[in-house]
Amino acid sequence: MEHIQELGKALVPLVLIVLISIIVLAIAHRVLLPKNGVDKDTALPRRLILIVLYIGALVGIALTLPVSDSTRNQVISLIGILVSGVIAFSSTNIVSNVMAGIVLRFTKPFRTGDFIRVNGYFGRVSEKGLFDTEIQTEQRDLIALTNSFLISHPVQVVRSSGTIISASLSLGYDLHHKRIEPLLLKAAEESNLSDPFVQILELGDFSITYQVSGLLTEVKSMISARSKLFSNILDCLHDEKIEIVSPSFMNQRKLPDNQAVLPPKAKRTESAVEKAPEELLFDKAEEAELREKAEQELEAQIVEAELQLKAFEGEEKAAQKLLLESLQESLKQLRSGDIDTTTQGNSDER
Template sequence: MDSATSIVIPATTLVGVVAFLWLMQWLLLGRNPEIGNERKFPRQIILLALTITGLLAIVFALPIGESSRNQLIGLIGLLISGIIAFSSTNMVSNLMAGILLRMTQPFKTGDFIRVGEHFGRVSERGRFDTEIQTETRELIALPNTLLTTQALAAIRSSGTIISVNISLGYDVHHARVEKLLLEAAEKANLKDAFVHILSLDDFTVSYRLSGFLEEVKKLISSRSELYRHILDCLHGADIEIMSPSVMNQRRIAEDQKVIPKTVSHTLDASTNQANDKAEKLAEKIAFDKADEAEIAEKTMQTLKDKIVSLESKLEQSSDEERSKIKEKIEALRHSLKKLEDKPVKQDG
């Protein structure tokens, strides 16, 4: 092999590998830069494998002897092994934790979860971390190892119990309190409500009102609505609330109670309507990404189930029916691919 050929072949290989990797990087990641980590990770693995393959192709194209080539390949393998060894501790731990979470399924996309001080709805489940969206619309990425090593509380999609603790004076009979609290729970659309007396304190009696909420997506607004109805019911019955304790420094008459003045019915109705509208908008804005992710995941699972169902019918169908079924399968796969490639909604 002459000197010109020995230079042209490696140079051509280098240019070809770089051009190919650039094209694959654009096809896999560049076209949809906003796709989530869930769909980005396998593409990154493919790109890494292609990069290593391209590097080996360049080494084989170099005009060097067999012994030198083997040493160079061994050096590349050693470098790659070293990089993986240094970075694999957290990476492998989070990856294995992600696989464990997929197997045990303690929560789904769109569920409310609490881990330590973090609380929000799951907006994305990645192989290395899980993203939650808080009620202030912040996106927090939690390492999967955190979800498997700490206590994780997940609110079931079938419903949850919301509670509120309240302290009232000894001058109010508990039967009257229970009746008013249950009335507040009914107005807040809670099912199977119940009241517990938690403690008899020095100056107050502590009660807990609990009720079953079927629409868990309305958790934030339903809790606020429950508080509002408790205030209305107790103040409407001329009962002052002592939670956690009244520490009033001003002089008041013995028969004067700490209760807001009664507002007109028109003003009260308009205030409630404004609050209802604001709370609906608040949850829609706060958990927009979690809502979108939950809908997308459910839609993709539905499409996959339909594809599996149609594929099972192919063998038992006639030629004409088989052709129609294949067309339906292709249409469903096309819709599924569009959903998988759809960019995830970002802030801004």
């Protein structure tokens, strides 16, 4: 009988630790991984916290086992060996990518929807994952760049406040630069570029290299803005009868000395509804950015609704509770992909 009582007393700490661990882990699951889903950016740290809690629970149970100190130390050592073995037997690349993903989550060098350039790759960020980051290129293709690759190479991020759009061309020495520079500035202004400026990059053996630049505040239209700048440069120079030809230009046909090599001037036609090519090229990145913004807005509305719910009473409280449940359901559907963020964004704008 005394032996049973002593065993019961020895098992009390173990039972308490097991119960506490179950309660803590259940609450952690409910808080860290709710039913309505979590944001992709916060999913990784939440799961890491759960893993740490599980390991802590195992260590706590091992410390309260009713066994001798040597046996307890062996159990704790076994847990350490198992954890170390999982890491050791995992691929080195996988571990490095996971660690790089954690670093990117904390440093946040770029966001979903940003234009980035890294080691010759250029595109908009369409997804940020645990092992890699996906970008959408100008050809509408998707490229997955490992997180360790992003950490080990300089990443150029286009600022959301604006970026510089430039165009370079070479003209002969027979054209005075004071005549060329105003025309290039005019082309930049017609391209809706702010604060345009012209630089002379090189004085070559046969030509002068000019570069016209300007600030584009709407960075999502980078591709079409650059094409528009090229087009306006051609129009402005051709309107002034300025030839853009190679210094070694030679034509087999005999032309009069006073005949300029210019294409016939054509009327510029504009369609009634112009659709920017970026909407097609970066559709997934655009959708990912809109989804992320929509999630942030819904999360803010849910927090505000929860605060107001505490202040209401009676019918107002019931109505506020229904509103809160509706917002939570919308957030759940948005994260599961059941809501079209593009359509929602257009309706909000209207």
